[in-house]
Amino acid sequence: MNSPSRTSLDANPLIIPIIHSSANTHDPIFIDENDGIHHWGNCSIATGSGTVEDPYLIQDLVIDANGAGSGIFINNSRLYVVIENCTVKNAGSSNTGGIRLVNCANITIKSCEISGNGFDGIFVHNSTNITLSYNQIYSNNNTGICLGDSDFSLLEHNRVSDNYNTGIYLINSDFSALAHNKISNNSNTGIYLLNSDFCLLDYNTVSNNTGNGIYLENSDQNAVIMNYILYNSEFGIFCNFNSHLNDFQENFIFHNNAEVSTQQIEDVNSDNTWEKNVFDPNSDVDVDGLTNIEEIERFWTDPMDSDSDSDGYSDGQEISAGTDPLDANSHPIDTRDPITVPPGMDTPFRNWPAIYAGVGIAGVVLIYMLIKNKRS
Ligand SMILES: [Ca+2]
Ligand SMILES: [Ca+2]
Ligand SMILES: [Ca+2]
Numbered sequence: 001m002n003s004p005s006r007t008s009l010d011a012n013p014l015i016i017p018i019i020h021s022s023a024n025t026h027d028p029i030f031i032d033e034n035d036g037i038h039h040w041g042n043c044s045i046a047t048g049s050g051t052v053e054d055p056y057l058i059q060d061l062v063i064d065a066n067g068a069g070s071g072i073f074i075n076n077s078r079l080y081v082v083i084e085n086c087t088v089k090n091a092g093s094s095n096t097g098g099i100r101l102v103n104c105a106n107i108t109i110k111s112c113e114i115s116g117n118g119f120d121g122i123f124v125h126n127s128t129n130i131t132l133s134y135n136q137i138y139s140n141n142n143t144g145i146c147l148g149d150s151d152f153s154l155l156e157h158n159r160v161s162d163n164y165n166t167g168i169y170l171i172n173s174d175f176s177a178l179a180h181n182k183i184s185n186n187s188n189t190g191i192y193l194l195n196s197d198f199c200l201l202d203y204n205t206v207s208n209n210t211g212n213g214i215y216l217e218n219s220d221q222n223a224v225i226m227n228y229i230l231y232n233s234e235f236g237i238f239c240n241f242n243s244h245l246n247d248f249q250e251n252f253i254f255h256n257n258a259e260v261s262t263q264q265i266e267d268v269n270s271d272n273t274w275e276k277n278v279f280d281p282n283s284d285v286d287v288d289g290l291t292n293i294e295e296i297e298r299f300w301t302d303p304m305d306s307d308s309d310s311d312g313y314s315d316g317q318e319i320s321a322g323t324d325p326l327d328a329n330s331h332p333i334d335t336r337d338p339i340t341v342p343p344g345m346d347t348p349f350r351n352w353p354a355i356y357a358g359v360g361i362a363g364v365v366l367i368y369m370l371i372k373n374k375r376s
Contacts, residue, residue: 289316
């Protein structure tokens, strides 16, 4: 196998999946379960019955809102709904979303392309148990994803880029999990938590945003772990006043705030925990022969794991040999010198993505709190 030729953080396919092309154009969709006309039972485009086993399904549509209202607006719905593989564009310019959810629960939006809308890409208000995954949300005129007064949401593997305000904005939204999202080139903060507590942010890449990478204001007891925070114009992480008992661990925070100073973080409080964060792009934390920045930016290997694909050969050995450090079936032919993983590189947090499905967001947050209490 040829040596990987990977040079762009933006192109990393580990973070962004391929979105299927959509085909069928459709008018904007409005659902209101409290409305005698616009309830799910009258929505001819949706299949399913709204149960967990058979959710209402809106699929494979191209929706152009023609500059007014939202592309898909769901109001007062607690039935189970999946919106999948839709393209939504050109929503109006005030309090709209490409997709807007108000007073909703149990809705999943996945693998949708949401761009060129006049306000937020996805706008969720006063809702719970909302899942946003594998969406591409870009070039919207305000925030990419805005959650207001919405607890217990899961945002994973979304690409949120080139929006004209903050990338992901949580307001009064507790117990939410943001994992494996790529948040880049937005014209304000990457991830902004305002009055939002007990959230988990892990394995996100937050890069090249115009403001701070991650900003916490009046937000307590959040966990910010194993994120890559790079090339943001202001601080990598800014923990503003009245943000207490937050936990910042094992984040890689490089090349932020370059125009002002080399200071990567700002925390005006004294009771937040900062442990094992990495600020040197050119060190080699996992001792595999590749620098942190090479692993993150060029080879997309795990800078905390010397053998990213667990095939017995270190990432550095594989790059030198021209094999793929992200494919266990590709490794050097010579098996005489397998590496051992340096002790202390594993942490309980590394397994969290795998247990989301098993225990849900509340379970993950609970486990985190138990670990934290045990350690303190
Ligand atoms: Ca390394
Ligand atoms: Ca390997
Ligand atoms: Ca390999």
